[in-house]
Structure formats: C-alpha cells, structure tokens
Amino acid sequence: xxxxxxxxxxxxxxxxxxxxxxxxxxxxxxxxxxxxxxxxxxxxxxxxxxxxxxxxxxxxxxxxxxxxxxxxxxxxxxxxxxxxxxxxxxxxxxxxxxxxxxxxxxxxxx
Numbered sequence: 843x844x845x846x847x848x849x850x851x852x853x854x855x856x857x858x859x860x861x862x863x864x865x866x867x868x869x870x871x872x873x874x875x876x877x878x879x880x881x882x883x884x885x886x887x888x889x890x891x892x893x894x895x896x897x898x899x900x901x902x903x904x905x906x907x908x909x910x911x912x913x914x915x916x917x918x919x920x921x922x923x924x925x926x927x928x929x930x931x932x933x934x935x936x937x938x939x940x941x942x943x944x945x946x947x948x949x950x951x952x
Contacts, residue, residue, distance in 0.1 A: 875910055883910045 862868060870888030874881050885906035890896035908926065912919040 873907070873910075875914060883913060885910070 863871070872884065874884040876882065885903060888899070890899055908919050908922045912922040915922065
C-alpha cells in the first residue's frame, strides 16, 4: 500500500514519463515493474529502420505489457488483452474526463 508521499512521487514520475513520451527525439524506452525494491519484470522498445520491424516491435511491446499487467493483477493474459481491446474500441467514445476516471480507478465501466 502506498503512502501519501509515495503516491505523490509516483504521480509526479508518471507525469514526467508522459511528457517524455511526447518528445519526438526519444528513440527507445525501458519499462519495468518493481516490487518490494526488486525488479519483477521488464521490457524495452526502440524505433526501427522500417515500418514492418517497427510494427513487430510494437506488437512485442504490447504483448509484454499485457503479460506484465496480467502478472501484477493475478489474471490470465487473455483477460487483460480482452479488456484492453474493449477499452481501445471505446477510446473515441470516451471523453477526457471518462478517460481520467478509468485511469484513476481502473474500471472502464464507470
């Protein structure tokens, strides 16, 4: 369970990461899950020389992310993938406020 200080620090790190992802000069990034001070799972992605390779890297990153989220949630990866696909299909329907609500409580149906 996070304390108020750690929640604030995490929120700041998340804002910083989002800002960095908007920077067009970024060519790679590294994602990791840390639990109790130990790295639990990691992946990385980088730009590619051609669209096919870049597409394969994007799919690989997506698959790894689904696996990490499933491991953290203690559910089957197909459940996470299905929920992600449902949310992706609704992205154009959701208002910015609804997206913030989904992000804050993890419940796409609220």
